[in-house]
Structure formats: C-alpha cells, structure tokens
Amino acid sequence: MLSRTASELYWMSRYLERAENTARMLDVTYSMSLMPQIDADNSELIAPLTITGTHDPFLKEYGQINMANLLDFFVLDERNPSSIFSCIKGARDNAHAVRGRISGEVWESLNATWLEMKALRKRGGASQDAVAFFDWVKERSHQVRGATFGTILRSDTLNFIRLGTFIERADNTARILDVKYxxxxxxxxxxxxxxxxxxxxxxxxxxxxxxxxxxxxxxxxxxxxxxxxxxxxxxxxxxxxxxxxxxxxxxxxxxxxxxxxxxxxxxxxxxxxxxxxxxxxxxxxxxxxxxxxxxxxxxxxxxxxxxxx
Known part of the structure; x- marks a missing residue:
C-alpha cells in the first residue's frame, strides 16, 4: 500500500473519531452547564478549551466564555480545526481520496453525514437542540464504523482505518480524564x-x-x-x-x-x-x-x- 493511501485511511478514521469525541465532550459540558454554578471561574466551561488546547484562539475570536459561544466554536466554526464541522469535512475529504479502497457503504455513509452537516451549519441549528445534535454525531460515527467493520476486506486497509481510531481514542480519553480530574x-x-x-x-x-x-x-x-x-x-x-x-x-x-x-x-x-x-x-x-x-x-x-x- 502506498504511504499516501495509508495516511488518508488513517486520518479519515482519526477525524471521525475526533468528531465523536468532541460531541461527547460537549455533551457532558452542556449537561454540567445546566447545574447551579458553584465555580466563579467557570472551570466546567473552560474544560473543553483546555482539553483541546484552544483557549487562546477561542478568546481571540469570541471573547466571552459561555455555552452558546462554545457550541458555535466546537460545532460549526470552520476556523477551528477541531470543530465537528472541520473534523467531518476532514474525514470526508480523506475518504474521497481513497474512494477505491473503501466500500460503497462506508463512502455513502460518510458523504451523507457531510452533506447533513453542511445543511445544519447553513441553518445554524446545532444550538437549538444540542443534545439531539450530539446524539446525531455519535449515531453517524457508529454507523460509519459499523459499515467499515462489516464491509471492508480484512487487509491493511482496515488495519490503518482502525489504527487511526484507537490512537485518537487513547489520546482523547487521557485528555478528558486529565482535565476533568x-x-x-x-x-x-x-x-x-x-x-x-x-x-x-x-x-x-x-x-x-x-x-x-x-x-x-x-x-x-x-x-x-x-x-x-x-x-x-x-x-x-x-x-x-x-x-x-x-x-x-x-x-x-x-x-x-x-x-x-x-x-x-x-x-x-x-x-x-x-x-x-x-x-x-x-x-x-x-x-x-x-x-x-x-x-x-x-x-x-x-x-x-x-x-x-
């Protein structure tokens, strides 16, 4: 397998896993934001910025830390390379580059996810029902992962896809634990x-x-x-x-x-x-x-x- 092909398969899955992880992180932050505030420094809201190392870029663009701004930054802002919009776009672009190495079901699922994400960004609707949106991201990630595992030949194609998933997952779980503790x-x-x-x-x-x-x-x-x-x-x-x-x-x-x-x-x-x-x-x-x-x-x-x- 060409190194470029391996890289695109690897990053396709890393970006998709990152989108799901970001949705999970925002889900718990959103839940905590509904509780009576006990921390004057808004430490619960700052946590996603610390986990992703985006505190300074966020403050430069948005100034004020609140849940509405966090949702916009982490969901729809294409200037943020870790936003769900940017991650799904990255996953789809890499999948398009290796269209011949993945199954039709994987491609169709990823491409449909990207088209729905673009439509949602155009409507600006993520903050209207945040919990439903987070569930949608997780559901689409599960769908692509299931299609990948169920339809792709057991070869280096699948190995590099899954390798990207677990490297990203290990990094994310450690970051969430570190910041939350x-x-x-x-x-x-x-x-x-x-x-x-x-x-x-x-x-x-x-x-x-x-x-x-x-x-x-x-x-x-x-x-x-x-x-x-x-x-x-x-x-x-x-x-x-x-x-x-x-x-x-x-x-x-x-x-x-x-x-x-x-x-x-x-x-x-x-x-x-x-x-x-x-x-x-x-x-x-x-x-x-x-x-x-x-x-x-x-x-x-x-x-x-x-x-x-």
Missing part, C-alpha cells in the same frame, strides 16, 4: 458529586460498564481505574493500546519495528499497572506521561508508514 474538585454536595461523575462516565460511553463492574456510586479512584486499566472498557487507555498493538502486528512488512516496540512497552505498563501506580506521583503526572508516550507512538507510526519514502 483537575477541574472536578471534591464537592461537598454528594448529589452534585454523583451527577458529575455520572456525566463524565457517560461522556466516554462507560456509565453502564462502571455499574456492571463496580455496582456502587462512582468515586474518583474507581473511575480512574476503569478508564485507564480495565481492558473490558472499549474507551479505556488499556483497551485502546491493546488494539493498537494488535493492529500494528497485522500490518504487512517490516517497517513498523519502532512503533511496535513503543506500543508493547506502553501496553505492558497498563497491563501490569495497579491503581496505586496511577496516584503514586499524582494522576496528572501519570496522564501527562501517557499523552507523551501515545504521541510518540503516533509520530513513530507516521514516520514508519505514512511518510513517502
């Missing part, structure tokens, strides 16, 4: 504390998994264990890294020795890690190191497979 100080109100952790779990699609595995009210330590060390949870760091390791092993050729090595080391840390390891130097330090490691893996994948030789 810094923002979500222990709340004296147990009802509000319960609601906050439930909202965080729902933002990564892990609420039901937590209830089944722990059968108790969410706590900071158990949520960290669930989303970092538990391989049963599809969006956990361990599950994502396990998928990356398996996919790299399936790709033909000898070009990927470095990313395979880096991924195997990271997988071992997660597989044999304990909840005590997460908090030994503080969870922020742990997640910061993980983000450094996963970005090193992504850079190595780019160098080994996606750059023209």
């Amino acid at each position: 810094q923002v979500m100080k222990e709340d004296e109100d147990p009802v509000r504390e319960f609601y906050r952790w439930n909202a965080l779990l729902r933002s990564v699609g892990a609420y039901e998994a937590y209830q089944e595995l722990y059968k108790q009210a969410p706590t900071r330590d158990l949520v960290a264990e669930l989303l970092i060390l538990r391989s049963e949870v599809p969006r956990s760091l361990r599950a994502s890294v396990e998928e990356v390791e398996a996919l790299l092993g399936n790709i033909e050729g000898d070009a990927g020795r470095e990313p395979r090595l880096l991924t195997a080391v990271q997988h071992a840390k997660l597989r044999f890690g304990t909840i005590g390891d997460l908090f030994a130097d503080g969870l922020h330090a742990y997640l910061d190191q993980f983000l450094t490691d996963i970005n090193a893996i992504a850079a190595s994948i780019h160098k080994s497979y996606l750059e023209a030789s």
